[in-house]
Every structure is written in C-alpha cells, then in structure tokens.
Amino acid sequence: MKLIDLLAQEVRASAVYNSNAQVAPKVILWTDKLRQWESALPLLQAAMPELIVLGDYAPERKTGPAIWIKCVVEGVLPGVEMPADRTPIVYLPGYERRDLRAISACPESLKPLAELQYRGCWWIYSNAGRDWTVNAFLVSNNGGAGLDVAKDDKTQQVMLRVLPEVLESARDDLSNRRLEAADFNKLVSSDPVRDLLSWMNDSQACRERWESSRWQALVGICETEYHFHPEQDGELTAAELLCQRQGAWEGVWQRFLESCTHYPQLPQLLLKVQADLAASGASYPSINASEEQQLERDLNGLLQLDPAKARLSIGQLESRHAERRNWVWHALAMAPLVGVLEHLAEIANATSNTFSGTDPEEMASQYRESYWRADDHALRALAYPLSPGLQALVQGLLDLIYTPWLDGVTRNFQSLVRSKGYPGIDQVNEATAEYAVAGEAVFFVDGLRFDTAQRLAAKLQGLGEIQLDSNWAALPSVTATAKAAVTPVHDRLTGRLTDRDFEPSLADDDKDFSSHYLRKFLNEKGWQYLEEGGAGDPASNAWLQSGDIDKEGHVKGLKLAARIDTLLDEVVERAEELIAAGWRKIRIVTDHGWILTPRPMSKVDLPKHLTETRWGRCAVIKDSVDSGYQQVGWYWNSAVSIAMAPGVCSFKAGQNYDHGGLSLQECMTPVIQIRNTKAVTAVSAVTAALSDIRWLGLTCKIQAKTTAEGVLAVLRTHPADPDSEITKRKPLKDGKCSLLVDDQFEGSSAVLVLLDDQGNVLAKKPTLVGGE
Structure with missing residues (x-):
C-alpha cells in the first residue's frame, strides 16, 4: 500500500461513529499549525477528492475562506462537486485545535468554522489532541505507517522537502530499516x-x-x-x-x-498543445475536448427531433465517439459525455421497439430476455457523474427516447391484462413455493426491481449457485399488500372491505397485519426472525429483511440511481454473512418494483369523491363505481376495486419515483436463490448470544450465553472473513472471556464474532476498538 493511500484511509477513519449512540459527523477537521502537509496538497486532493482547504478563494482547487468552506460542507454551492459518499475533510493550515476551541479568541477569519467542531470530528494524534505531524504519521504504529525515521534535523528537513514523493512511496519499500536523509534523497533521484x-x-x-x-x-x-x-x-x-x-x-x-x-x-x-491534422486524440487532450464540445452540441440538437430520429442519431454518435472511452482522458473524467453516451446508445437500441405480446406472460418473457436492459441503462445514465447542466441534458434525452417507450410498453401490458387477466392471480407464488425443510433463509429486500436484481445476481457470483427467476407481485404493487403476500405466513391473512391503505387483516381476528404478528406467526410456524446482523440457526428456517431501495426512491427520487450499487452491496454483505454462518439456501424475495422517470410523471385527474384511498399509481374506488380508468381487484379481496394510473402517469403531481401501478417494472418481481455449494459440514447444534461487550483500554470484556462449551470469541474487521481477525481466538469460560487488541487498531471499527469448533459464526456484534 502506498503511504498516500494509508493516509487517506486513516483520515477517513476519523469519521467512524457508533450509529446506536451518535449521528454521522458532518465534517473531518484537519489542523496543521506548522503547515507541514501543505506542500503535498495536490497529491492529497487527488487521493481525497472530498478535501477542501482554508485559504485564498480558488474554487477550482477546492480552496477558499471559512464562509465558502461552510457553504461547501452544507452542500449549498451547486458549482462545487463533492463526493456524495464521503465525509468532507477541511484542512486548516496554520491553525491548531485550540484555535477553534477558544471561540472568544478565535481569529475572525476562522470563526465561521468554529461550530463545526461540535458537529464534526478531528483527525488528531492519539488521544492527546495534537496535530498529526508528518514525522508522527510516518513513525506511529497507531494510525500511522510504523516506519523507523531518524530524528536528526537533516533527516527531518529532507523528509518534509520531499513529502509528495514520500507519500507516493509504498510502505513496504520503506519499512524494516532506519530511514535517514540519504534514503529520502534517493526517493527523488532514482x-x-x-x-x-x-x-x-x-x-x-x-x-x-x-x-x-x-x-x-x-x-x-x-x-x-x-x-x-x-x-x-x-x-x-x-x-x-x-x-x-x-x-x-x-x-x-x-x-x-x-x-x-x-x-x-x-x-x-x-490541453495547451495544439494538434495538427494527423495527430491522435489518444495523446492530445485538445482533440478530446473539441470532440466533447461537439458531442454536447450534437446531443442538444437531438432534443428537437422526434424519438425515432433521435435514437438513430444517438447510435451514429456512439459509432463515432466510442473509441474515446479507451483514451486516458476518459479515465481522468475529461470525457463525461462519451461515458454516458454508451448508456444512451444502449437505451436507444432497446427502446426502438415498443414491444407487446399475445398475453402478459409473453411480454414478461421478452422483458426477462432482453428489454430489462433499457431500464438498467436508464439508471446508469442517470447515475453517471456529470455537471448539473449535462445532467439536465441527459434527463431531457431520456425523456425523449426512454419515457415514451416506457409509457407505450406499459399501456400494451395494461391492455393485455384487461383482455387476458393478470397472471399473478392464479399462478404459483415463486416467493413462497416449496420451502426447504431446514437451512433456508428467506431474505426480503424492499423494492428490488428486476433489472437491479440482474446487477445483484452478478454481484452474488462466488457465493454459490445463483438462480434468478421472476414472480408476479400482488396487486396493487405497494409494500402493504405485496410484502404480506411473500411472507411465509401469507396463509394467515385475508382482506376485508373495511381495510385501509392496502393493509390486509388477520384471517382469524379483525386486526391489521403488522410486524408484531409477522414475528408471532413465524414463531408458531417454527421459523426464526433474524434481526439485523443476526446469523440465526441454520438447522431451521428464517425470515430476515434488509435493503432501503424503496425508501431511498421515495426520499431521493432521481438520486436513487446513483445509490443502487451501494444498496445492493449491503445486500451482498448480508448474504455473505448468512453463507458463512452455514445457511444452505438463501431465497431473496421482494414486494414490488417501481417506475423512475427523468421528468415528473404526467398527472391525470381522478376526482377525490370517487376514491377511498388515492396514491400516485393506484387508488381504491368507492363502491366499485366506474372511475374511467382500468380497475383491478385487490389481491386480498377482489371485491375491493382499485383504479390503475394509465401508462406511466400518476394521480399525483411531481412524482419521478413511484409504484403501485400496473407495469412490468412494478409487477414482474425477481426471486433470487443462492445455494451454498461449499462442502457442507454438520449444522452446529450449539447456539450463542452476546449479552455484554465492555472495553477497558484495549481489552475487550465479553459476556455471552451459550448452550454448550467450546464456543470461541474473536474480533474481526469483516465478520465472515477469518483472514480479517485482529485478535487471537479465545474460548469462553462460563460465558466470559477477554480479548487484547494491538494499539494499531485503536479507534477502528471491528466485529465481535462467536464461533463453534467448526468455525461457524454463531453470533456477532459491531464495536469500536477501545470503547464506544
């Protein structure tokens, strides 16, 4: 690992927090009274794009006065691009921590930042609150590189003079020897x-x-x-x-x-180098810049065309510009439009046919085979990192070539449902069919659309045998109705005419179905309900739920597209934990998909006096009167009539993201099965549960309840990975043991894991080394 990468890792680790007791820090404050790190700022900002610097106003270098920094941290300067998934780092050259601490004596130029110390955290040396000097970082075993650096003045001077080169060096190349001035000089002359x-x-x-x-x-x-x-x-x-x-x-x-x-x-x-006519753009960025400008003009011109001509022109532009994605300028984010053009070309090709079929199943078959890619590439185009102006351009192009196709395909599907019926009414529910007798965990992920499930299935490769099937959501495709239909206790539920908000009732009691009854009925069925992080007992069956796709869609709208991969990675991590714990089969199910349009969906009128409940894509109609829109029966009681918004329209204004309607994207849901193909050992008969974790310095005191002796405790950075262990394994005695951690891990995140004698994970709990 290069020292610059280690430095970035350690600075970012300052923002690690206990979500059970704290809120996420707004900012990481980095003080440098002696300005030792200042000479390496270009390298530091290349490695940490979230790094902003107190200084003269130069926004192109992410440098500016305190009030400007405050605005950047708060995200109110649209012209400044900051990584969405990183905590901002504020570098304060010439100041130390106590300059901010003593607010009354704080310099006027610094005062706008003073309150950030209460909403943020510090990158400081150990617990002493001192600045991280370059020497301290290089020599420290606790949050530094652990190198042996001579203390004489000459060595220290040369070290600072060649700091960028030092940071670009690999730690292994500098370790296991005393580093003196000559060694640092060799870095710059070799x-x-x-x-x-x-x-x-x-x-x-x-x-x-x-x-x-x-x-x-x-x-x-x-x-x-x-x-x-x-x-x-x-x-x-x-x-x-x-x-x-x-x-x-x-x-x-x-x-x-x-x-x-x-x-x-x-x-x-x-870019200042002028290229001649025979020059190659692969090595002349001016050629690439000219091509990008021309591509932007050409794409803007397409907005005046009809969809068919626009699709044809996008294909032609892709043929002309595709080579530029192999140029280094694309890797340096100097060719963003040619990057997103790849997805636009795929969409243009996939949406050239507003497909239909003889019945809804035939349409579904075509969608599963190829047309899901149109939705996937639309998400990738929306997620592509672009300036606000170019984002608006891409959204306009998607509105031109993608939205009409989506609307047309949806109307075709609705027409077939009207004439042939909805296939989800009388077909086997793949989400609940043929549970294994034991060793199967049903993993519910809210809002897992079929195209995103394709991405998820690719990410799951390596965990076992992966099989992706499809299922029909219960109507309307909203969580209250459709989630209940995919639970193992669906047979305990019914629908009454008096039910509201699409929530079914208990079959043997006039009460609403809730998470309390889900747990109760699962327990009566002999199933476990796994809490977040729980591994459970693979000797039986279990239900667990995770994933925030639907929630983020409702909250973030179009910004959901940029969050998809992060949300899916969380699902993969949970599946890895289950496989490591010995589950033989995982069935990933969902309740519904969703529609995401680049412009707000067209609003259609539905008089309030006709409805009992009205959502964006569906509404309960009073007394089953004719609403003028296509109506279907409620999954839990067909006597309840539900109106469906036509095409990709909405009964509410301003909706980019929604579900509950009648479309392939909302109704044809995925079912992913993971079969653990690793050598299956006998399922552990031992169970364990953690009762208490306490830290005394760097000693972790553990208390647990187990059903047998031989349970081992260990701390890992990744719960399912034995190679990530940071302590020795120790057996529990009377449910207790202590684990000693090396000081290099102080303040870092870890997971306490309990194992049986076969190495199976019995229980786990996240913690912070040294105390929370």
Missing part, C-alpha cells in the same frame, strides 16, 4: 521519469521544494535522453514532446498512463 512528470505537473512547486542537485540532475537527463532543456525550453515544449510520443518520450507517456491521477494538473498543461 526515478527521472517521475521527476519529469512531476515538474510538468507543477513546475513552480517542484523548483521551490527540490534541492539544487536534484534539479540539475533532471536538467542533465532531459538534455541527454529527452533532447530538451527544461530551463531554456520550458514545460510547454515538454508537453508538446510528450503528446508527440517520439523515441524516449513514449516511455514517459506510458508512465503517465499508469499513474495519471498522480499528476492532476498535467492534463491542463497538455
């Missing part, structure tokens, strides 16, 4: 290609921090090997030679390709 690229990346900074001997050595090498003089010819001449890639410069170009992110300012220099 790689002339890196020196050349570093100088081209920021010539002024390099000249200021390099020793004269190092600079003169580079000048001599450039004259003899690269045939130019840095002082006389300048960096623009070097940029021209690099783009031309002739002779020895080809090796420099290949190095740039391998480590392009380490030279964030170099592409701006290369």
